[in-house]
Protein backbone atom coordinates (compact mmCIF):
# COMPACT_ATOMS: atom_id res chain seq x y z
CA UNK A 218 0.00 0.00 0.00
CA UNK A 219 1.96 3.06 0.97
CA UNK A 220 4.19 3.06 3.98
CA UNK A 221 7.60 4.29 3.08
CA UNK A 222 9.78 6.34 5.28
CA UNK A 223 13.07 7.63 4.03
CA UNK A 224 15.51 10.24 5.09
CA UNK A 225 15.96 12.90 2.51
CA UNK A 226 18.26 15.78 1.85
CA UNK A 227 16.91 18.80 0.09
CA UNK A 228 19.07 19.01 -2.97
CA UNK A 229 18.19 20.81 -6.14
CA UNK A 230 19.56 19.65 -9.45
CA UNK A 231 19.80 21.38 -12.79
CA UNK A 232 17.94 19.96 -15.77
CA UNK A 233 19.05 19.20 -19.30
CA UNK A 234 16.77 18.22 -22.15
CA UNK A 235 17.33 15.17 -24.34
CA UNK A 236 14.76 13.78 -26.77
CA UNK A 237 13.17 10.66 -25.32
CA UNK A 238 12.19 7.56 -27.29
CA UNK A 239 8.49 7.03 -27.77
CA UNK A 240 6.37 3.95 -27.16
CA UNK A 241 5.05 3.32 -30.63
CA UNK A 242 1.63 2.00 -29.71
CA UNK A 243 0.40 5.03 -27.81
CA UNK A 244 -2.01 7.38 -29.45
CA UNK A 245 -1.37 10.53 -27.47
CA UNK A 246 1.86 12.37 -28.10
CA UNK A 247 3.98 13.26 -25.19
CA UNK A 248 5.04 16.84 -25.22
CA UNK A 249 5.63 19.44 -22.60
CA UNK A 250 2.27 19.96 -20.94
CA UNK A 251 0.59 16.72 -21.95
CA UNK A 252 1.05 13.71 -19.73
CA UNK A 253 0.43 10.45 -21.52
CA UNK A 254 -1.43 8.65 -18.75
CA UNK A 255 -3.31 10.02 -15.76
CA UNK A 256 -5.55 8.18 -13.36
CA UNK A 257 -5.94 6.59 -9.95
CA UNK A 258 -5.58 3.28 -8.16
CA UNK A 259 -8.68 1.15 -7.76
CA UNK A 260 -7.72 -0.73 -4.60
CA UNK A 261 -9.43 -3.61 -2.83
CA UNK A 262 -8.09 -6.89 -4.22
CA UNK A 263 -4.90 -6.07 -2.26
CA UNK A 264 -6.65 -5.48 1.07
CA UNK A 265 -5.16 -7.69 3.76
CA UNK A 266 -1.64 -7.59 2.27
CA UNK A 267 0.91 -6.27 4.75
CA UNK A 268 4.30 -4.71 4.07
CA UNK A 269 5.74 -8.16 4.86
CA UNK A 270 4.02 -9.64 1.83
CA UNK A 271 1.54 -11.60 3.91
CA UNK A 272 -1.95 -11.42 2.49
CA UNK A 273 -4.98 -12.37 4.54
CA UNK A 274 -7.45 -13.43 1.92
CA UNK A 275 -10.41 -12.94 4.26
CA UNK A 276 -9.76 -9.19 4.02
CA UNK A 277 -9.78 -9.00 0.21
CA UNK A 278 -12.49 -6.51 -0.74
CA UNK A 279 -13.18 -6.66 -4.46
CA UNK A 280 -14.34 -3.24 -5.69
CA UNK A 281 -17.03 -4.93 -7.76
CA UNK A 282 -20.78 -4.89 -7.15
CA UNK A 283 -20.96 -8.31 -8.83
CA UNK A 284 -19.00 -9.63 -5.84
CA UNK A 285 -20.92 -7.65 -3.24
CA UNK A 286 -18.47 -4.75 -3.11
CA UNK A 287 -18.40 -1.07 -4.02
CA UNK A 288 -18.90 0.04 -7.61
CA UNK A 289 -15.30 0.23 -8.80
CA UNK A 290 -16.52 -0.21 -12.36
CA UNK A 291 -18.75 2.85 -12.01
CA UNK A 292 -15.84 4.74 -10.46
CA UNK A 293 -13.60 3.96 -13.44
CA UNK A 294 -16.30 4.86 -15.96
CA UNK A 295 -16.79 8.17 -14.17
CA UNK A 296 -13.08 8.93 -13.95
CA UNK A 297 -12.63 8.12 -17.66
CA UNK A 298 -15.69 9.94 -18.93
CA UNK A 299 -15.91 12.97 -16.64
CA UNK A 300 -12.25 13.47 -15.65
CA UNK A 301 -10.35 12.47 -18.79
CA UNK A 302 -8.50 9.72 -16.93
CA UNK A 303 -6.99 6.95 -19.00
CA UNK A 304 -5.04 4.70 -16.63
CA UNK A 305 -6.11 2.70 -13.61
CA UNK A 306 -3.81 0.68 -11.37
CA UNK A 307 -5.44 -2.43 -9.99
CA UNK A 308 -3.56 -3.73 -6.92
CA UNK A 309 -3.90 -7.43 -6.09
CA UNK A 310 -2.16 -9.82 -3.72
CA UNK A 311 -0.06 -12.65 -5.14
CA UNK A 312 -1.58 -15.10 -2.65
CA UNK A 313 -5.06 -14.23 -3.88
CA UNK A 314 -4.27 -14.93 -7.53
CA UNK A 315 -2.86 -18.40 -6.82
CA UNK A 316 -5.09 -19.07 -3.80
CA UNK A 317 -2.05 -19.37 -1.50
CA UNK A 318 -0.30 -22.02 -3.61
CA UNK A 319 3.19 -20.59 -4.05
CA UNK A 320 4.39 -21.40 -7.56
CA UNK A 321 0.98 -22.84 -8.45
CA UNK A 322 -1.49 -22.13 -11.22
CA UNK A 323 -3.65 -19.04 -11.24
CA UNK A 324 -6.75 -19.90 -9.24
CA UNK A 325 -9.62 -19.96 -11.73
CA UNK A 326 -12.11 -18.32 -9.42
CA UNK A 327 -9.85 -15.69 -7.87
CA UNK A 328 -8.03 -14.76 -11.08
CA UNK A 329 -11.45 -14.69 -12.75
CA UNK A 330 -12.74 -12.26 -10.14
CA UNK A 331 -9.73 -10.00 -10.62
CA UNK A 332 -10.14 -10.26 -14.39
CA UNK A 333 -13.60 -8.75 -14.06
CA UNK A 334 -11.93 -5.58 -12.78
CA UNK A 335 -9.27 -5.69 -15.51
CA UNK A 336 -11.89 -6.15 -18.24
CA UNK A 337 -14.04 -3.33 -16.84
CA UNK A 338 -10.97 -1.10 -16.84
CA UNK A 339 -10.12 -2.03 -20.43
CA UNK A 340 -13.73 -1.40 -21.44
CA UNK A 341 -13.28 2.27 -20.51
CA UNK A 342 -10.51 2.46 -23.14
CA UNK A 343 -7.92 3.03 -20.42
CA UNK A 344 -4.58 1.46 -19.69
CA UNK A 345 -4.78 -0.99 -16.79
CA UNK A 346 -1.89 -1.82 -14.48
CA UNK A 347 -1.73 -5.28 -12.96
CA UNK A 348 0.00 -4.49 -9.67
CA UNK A 349 1.26 -7.38 -7.55
CA UNK A 350 1.05 -5.78 -4.12
CA UNK A 351 3.55 -7.90 -2.22
CA UNK A 352 6.52 -5.68 -1.27
CA UNK A 353 8.99 -8.14 -2.91
CA UNK A 354 7.84 -10.82 -0.50
CA UNK A 355 5.66 -13.82 0.18
CA UNK A 356 4.80 -14.31 3.85
CA UNK A 357 7.74 -12.31 5.15
CA UNK A 358 10.46 -13.77 2.91
CA UNK A 359 12.04 -11.98 -0.04
CA UNK A 360 11.81 -13.35 -3.57
CA UNK A 361 15.09 -14.75 -4.83
CA UNK A 362 16.87 -14.14 -1.53
CA UNK A 363 15.62 -16.61 1.04
CA UNK A 364 11.94 -16.57 0.10
CA UNK A 365 10.17 -17.74 -3.03
CA UNK A 366 12.45 -18.70 -5.90
CA UNK A 367 12.67 -16.53 -8.96
CA UNK A 368 11.06 -19.46 -10.82
CA UNK A 369 7.99 -19.30 -8.58
CA UNK A 370 7.60 -15.57 -9.18
CA UNK A 371 8.27 -16.04 -12.88
CA UNK A 372 5.54 -18.68 -12.95
CA UNK A 373 3.03 -16.10 -11.72
CA UNK A 374 4.10 -13.53 -14.30
CA UNK A 375 4.29 -16.04 -17.15
CA UNK A 376 0.68 -17.01 -16.53
CA UNK A 377 -0.45 -13.40 -16.28
CA UNK A 378 1.46 -12.42 -19.41
CA UNK A 379 -0.04 -15.36 -21.34
CA UNK A 380 -3.49 -14.34 -20.17
CA UNK A 381 -3.08 -10.69 -21.21
CA UNK A 382 -0.60 -11.01 -24.09
CA UNK A 383 -3.19 -9.94 -26.66
CA UNK A 384 -4.21 -6.85 -24.74
CA UNK A 385 -2.13 -3.82 -25.63
CA UNK A 386 -3.35 -1.61 -22.82
CA UNK A 387 -2.48 -3.94 -19.98
CA UNK A 388 0.62 -2.76 -18.13
CA UNK A 389 2.61 -5.23 -16.04
CA UNK A 390 3.39 -3.75 -12.61
CA UNK A 391 6.00 -6.27 -11.52
CA UNK A 392 5.95 -5.54 -7.78
CA UNK A 393 4.61 -2.92 -5.41
CA UNK A 394 7.13 -1.22 -3.11
CA UNK A 395 10.06 -3.54 -2.51
CA UNK A 396 11.74 -2.42 0.71
CA UNK A 397 14.65 -3.46 2.88
CA UNK A 398 15.93 -5.77 0.16
CA UNK A 399 19.41 -6.83 1.30
CA UNK A 400 20.88 -7.62 -2.13
CA UNK A 401 19.91 -5.21 -4.91
CA UNK A 402 21.92 -7.08 -7.55
CA UNK A 403 19.86 -10.17 -6.83
CA UNK A 404 16.66 -8.18 -6.89
CA UNK A 405 17.56 -6.83 -10.32
CA UNK A 406 18.15 -10.43 -11.46
CA UNK A 407 14.64 -11.22 -10.27
CA UNK A 408 13.19 -8.28 -12.19
CA UNK A 409 15.16 -9.30 -15.30
CA UNK A 410 13.82 -12.85 -15.05
CA UNK A 411 10.26 -11.51 -14.93
CA UNK A 412 10.79 -9.15 -17.89
CA UNK A 413 12.25 -11.97 -19.97
CA UNK A 414 9.37 -14.26 -19.01
CA UNK A 415 6.69 -11.69 -19.83
CA UNK A 416 8.18 -11.04 -23.28
CA UNK A 417 8.66 -14.75 -23.99
CA UNK A 418 5.04 -15.41 -23.00
CA UNK A 419 4.02 -13.28 -25.97
CA UNK A 420 3.49 -9.87 -24.35
CA UNK A 421 6.09 -8.29 -26.59
CA UNK A 422 5.20 -4.61 -26.55
CA UNK A 423 3.20 -3.86 -23.42
CA UNK A 424 4.64 -1.57 -20.81
CA UNK A 425 6.40 -3.20 -17.85
CA UNK A 426 6.99 -1.20 -14.64
CA UNK A 427 10.39 -1.75 -13.05
CA UNK A 428 10.35 -1.57 -9.24
CA UNK A 429 13.35 -0.47 -7.20
CA UNK A 430 14.02 -0.97 -3.51
CA UNK A 431 13.30 1.83 -0.98
CA UNK A 432 9.51 1.49 -1.45
CA UNK A 433 10.05 2.52 -5.10
CA UNK A 434 10.70 6.02 -3.78
CA UNK A 435 11.08 8.60 -6.55
CA UNK A 436 13.74 10.25 -4.43
CA UNK A 437 15.83 7.09 -4.10
CA UNK A 438 15.54 5.66 -7.62
CA UNK A 439 18.31 7.64 -9.29
CA UNK A 440 20.86 6.98 -6.54
CA UNK A 441 19.58 3.57 -5.35
CA UNK A 442 18.24 0.77 -7.53
CA UNK A 443 17.87 2.82 -10.71
CA UNK A 444 21.48 2.57 -11.95
CA UNK A 445 21.24 -1.23 -11.68
CA UNK A 446 17.73 -1.44 -13.13
CA UNK A 447 19.04 0.41 -16.22
CA UNK A 448 20.63 -2.91 -17.17
CA UNK A 449 17.31 -4.75 -17.31
CA UNK A 450 16.61 -5.47 -20.99
CA UNK A 451 14.08 -7.09 -23.27
CA UNK A 452 15.22 -10.32 -24.92
CA UNK A 453 16.11 -8.29 -28.04
CA UNK A 454 18.46 -6.13 -25.99
CA UNK A 455 16.23 -3.05 -26.13
CA UNK A 456 14.55 -1.28 -23.24
CA UNK A 457 11.34 -0.48 -25.17
CA UNK A 458 8.36 -0.39 -22.82
CA UNK A 459 10.50 -0.78 -19.69
CA UNK A 460 9.43 2.08 -17.45
CA UNK A 461 10.60 2.92 -13.94
CA UNK A 462 7.90 2.62 -11.30
CA UNK A 463 8.09 5.33 -8.64
CA UNK A 464 6.00 6.33 -5.64
CA UNK A 465 6.02 9.54 -3.64
CA UNK A 466 3.91 10.98 -0.85
CA UNK A 467 3.98 14.56 0.33
CA UNK A 468 3.54 14.39 4.10
CA UNK A 469 6.11 15.12 6.80
CA UNK A 470 7.85 11.72 6.61
CA UNK A 471 6.84 11.03 2.99
CA UNK A 472 4.92 7.97 4.15
CA UNK A 473 1.42 8.81 2.97
CA UNK A 474 0.09 8.29 6.46
CA UNK A 475 -0.83 11.88 7.32
CA UNK A 476 -3.61 14.02 5.87
CA UNK A 477 -1.45 17.14 5.56
CA UNK A 478 1.22 17.78 2.95
CA UNK A 479 4.47 19.68 3.51
CA UNK A 480 6.39 19.37 0.21
CA UNK A 481 5.89 19.24 -3.55
CA UNK A 482 8.84 16.81 -3.79
CA UNK A 483 10.25 18.65 -6.78
CA UNK A 484 13.67 19.93 -5.73
CA UNK A 485 14.89 16.88 -3.88
CA UNK A 486 13.09 14.11 -5.76
CA UNK A 487 11.37 14.73 -9.08
CA UNK A 488 13.82 17.27 -10.54
CA UNK A 489 16.86 15.05 -9.94
CA UNK A 490 14.86 12.05 -11.16
CA UNK A 491 13.86 13.91 -14.34
CA UNK A 492 17.49 14.84 -14.98
CA UNK A 493 18.61 11.25 -14.44
CA UNK A 494 15.87 9.82 -16.66
CA UNK A 495 16.70 12.30 -19.43
CA UNK A 496 20.39 11.53 -19.30
CA UNK A 497 19.58 7.84 -19.78
CA UNK A 498 16.73 8.43 -22.27
CA UNK A 499 14.25 6.63 -20.02
CA UNK A 500 10.84 7.32 -18.45
CA UNK A 501 9.03 6.80 -15.16
CA UNK A 502 5.42 6.44 -14.11
CA UNK A 503 4.37 7.60 -10.64
CA UNK A 504 2.01 4.78 -9.72
CA UNK A 505 1.27 6.06 -6.21
CA UNK A 506 1.02 9.60 -4.95
CA UNK A 507 -1.63 11.55 -3.13
CA UNK A 508 -2.61 13.25 0.07
CA UNK A 509 -5.46 14.14 2.35
CA UNK A 510 -8.39 16.21 1.19
CA UNK A 511 -6.75 19.29 2.67
CA UNK A 512 -5.67 22.69 1.43
CA UNK A 513 -2.00 21.86 2.06
CA UNK A 514 -2.24 18.79 -0.15
CA UNK A 515 -4.10 20.76 -2.80
CA UNK A 516 -1.25 23.21 -2.89
CA UNK A 517 1.62 20.75 -2.94
CA UNK A 518 0.10 17.88 -4.95
CA UNK A 519 -1.08 20.25 -7.68
CA UNK A 520 2.44 21.67 -7.91
CA UNK A 521 3.98 18.22 -8.09
CA UNK A 522 1.57 17.18 -10.86
CA UNK A 523 2.21 20.42 -12.73
CA UNK A 524 5.89 19.53 -12.64
CA UNK A 525 5.08 16.15 -14.23
CA UNK A 526 3.22 17.94 -17.02
CA UNK A 527 6.16 20.26 -17.60
CA UNK A 528 8.46 17.26 -17.83
CA UNK A 529 6.20 14.96 -19.80
CA UNK A 530 9.13 13.77 -21.89
CA UNK A 531 10.34 11.72 -18.90
CA UNK A 532 7.20 11.35 -16.79
CA UNK A 533 4.59 9.19 -18.50
CA UNK A 534 1.94 9.95 -15.93
CA UNK A 535 0.56 9.04 -12.54
CA UNK A 536 -2.05 7.01 -10.71
CA UNK A 537 -3.23 8.63 -7.48
CA UNK A 538 -3.64 6.65 -4.25
CA UNK A 539 -6.46 5.80 -3.97
CA UNK A 540 -9.98 5.12 -5.10
CA UNK A 541 -11.62 1.69 -5.05
CA UNK A 542 -12.89 -0.05 -1.94
CA UNK A 543 -11.64 2.43 0.68
CA UNK A 544 -14.23 4.01 2.92
CA UNK A 545 -14.24 7.70 1.96
CA UNK A 546 -15.51 8.58 5.43
CA UNK A 547 -12.57 7.09 7.27
CA UNK A 548 -9.60 6.73 4.93
CA UNK A 549 -7.52 9.89 4.96
CA UNK A 550 -6.06 9.38 1.47
CA UNK A 551 -9.38 8.50 -0.13
CA UNK A 552 -9.85 9.51 -3.75
CA UNK A 553 -13.12 7.58 -3.86
CA UNK A 554 -15.87 9.53 -5.62
CA UNK A 555 -19.32 9.51 -4.11
CA UNK A 556 -22.44 8.91 -6.13
CA UNK A 557 -25.23 11.47 -5.80
CA UNK A 558 -28.21 10.42 -7.88
CA UNK A 559 -26.77 9.62 -11.30
CA UNK A 560 -23.71 11.84 -10.82
CA UNK A 561 -20.38 11.05 -9.29
CA UNK A 562 -18.77 13.72 -7.11
CA UNK A 563 -14.98 13.79 -6.78
CA UNK A 564 -13.10 14.79 -3.68
CA UNK A 565 -11.88 18.36 -3.67
CA UNK A 566 -8.27 17.14 -4.03
CA UNK A 567 -9.06 14.98 -7.06
CA UNK A 568 -10.92 17.85 -8.69
CA UNK A 569 -8.15 20.33 -8.01
CA UNK A 570 -5.10 18.24 -8.90
CA UNK A 571 -5.73 14.85 -10.47
CA UNK A 572 -8.29 15.28 -13.24
CA UNK A 573 -7.10 16.00 -16.76
CA UNK A 574 -7.11 19.69 -17.48
CA UNK A 575 -7.58 21.03 -20.99
CA UNK A 576 -4.16 21.08 -22.65
CA UNK A 577 -2.58 24.50 -22.76
CA UNK A 578 0.17 23.47 -25.13
CA UNK A 579 -2.04 23.47 -28.23
Ligand SMILES: *[C@@H]1O[C@H](CO)[C@@H](O)[C@H](O)[C@H]1NC(C)=O
Nearest residue numbers: 234249250526527528529530
Ligand atom coordinates in the same frame (compact mmCIF):
# COMPACT_ATOMS: atom_id res chain seq x y z
C1 LIG B 1 7.89 22.95 -19.96
O1 LIG B 1 7.29 24.22 -20.00
C2 LIG B 1 7.37 24.95 -18.79
C3 LIG B 1 6.58 26.24 -18.92
O2 LIG B 1 6.81 26.84 -20.16
C4 LIG B 1 8.86 25.19 -18.43
O3 LIG B 1 8.96 25.85 -17.20
C5 LIG B 1 9.54 23.83 -18.33
O4 LIG B 1 10.92 24.00 -18.08
C6 LIG B 1 9.37 23.03 -19.61
N1 LIG B 1 9.95 21.70 -19.42
C7 LIG B 1 10.81 21.16 -20.25
C8 LIG B 1 11.29 19.81 -19.90
O5 LIG B 1 11.22 21.73 -21.26
Ligand SMILES: *[C@@H]1O[C@H](CO)[C@@H](O)[C@H](O)[C@H]1NC(C)=O
Nearest residue numbers: 510511512545563564565566
Ligand atom coordinates in the same frame (compact mmCIF):
# COMPACT_ATOMS: atom_id res chain seq x y z
C1 LIG C 1 -12.88 17.86 1.04
O1 LIG C 1 -12.60 19.18 1.43
C2 LIG C 1 -13.55 20.13 1.01
C3 LIG C 1 -13.11 21.47 1.53
O2 LIG C 1 -11.85 21.77 1.04
C4 LIG C 1 -14.92 19.78 1.55
O3 LIG C 1 -15.86 20.69 1.01
C5 LIG C 1 -15.29 18.35 1.16
O4 LIG C 1 -16.51 18.01 1.73
C6 LIG C 1 -14.19 17.42 1.61
N1 LIG C 1 -14.50 16.05 1.33
C7 LIG C 1 -14.58 15.53 0.12
C8 LIG C 1 -14.92 14.08 0.07
O5 LIG C 1 -14.40 16.15 -0.91
